[in-house]
Amino acid sequence: MKRSWMAVLCLVLAGCVRVGGGQTGENREVTDSADTVKQVMTCTSEAGSYEFDAQGDxxxxxxxxxSVSFEELGLEQGADAVKIEEAITRVLAESYGSLEGVDASGAVKDGRVEMTISIDY
Incomplete structure (x- = not known):
């Protein structure tokens, strides 16, 4: 059984490196009041991050x-950040708004567009 868990952990970490660009991978375990283990895995890269929360299995x-630069979106650096943020919010709402448990948001930060998609299973 222990070998199976080690194999699964190696595969998950390899996926974290492959998906996240190999920058960092972090696992945390937190025990809650019900004595069950909550696990959090975070993969980060320059482009963004992925975080997975698990309760038990x-x-x-x-x-x-x-995070995407204005240039990658085909926009000029001096583009109106407020209009861009409104457009991103509108597109994300149209794309994900009808899905239960899914929250999507967009913001302009430091000349980059940051999009966050949260899925509550």
């Missing part, structure tokens, strides 16, 4: 955050 929530 079930994933309960995932949060994906991506």
């Amino acid at each position: 079930q994933v309960t929530k995932s949060v994906q955050t991506e």
Whole structure:
């Protein structure tokens, strides 16, 4: 059984490196009041991060955050940040608004567009 867990952990960490660009991977375990183990795995890279929360052996929530430059979106650096943020919010609401348990938001920070998609399983 222990070998199986080690194999699964190696595969998950390899996926974290592959998906997240190999920057960092972090696992945390927190014991809650019901004596069950809550696990949090975070993969980060320059482009964004992925975080998975699990309770026991079930994933309960995932949060994906991506940061994209204005140039990558085909926008000029001096573009109106407020209009861009409104457009991003509108597109994300149209794309994810009808899905139960999914929250999507967008913001302009430091000349980059940051999009966050949270899925509560």
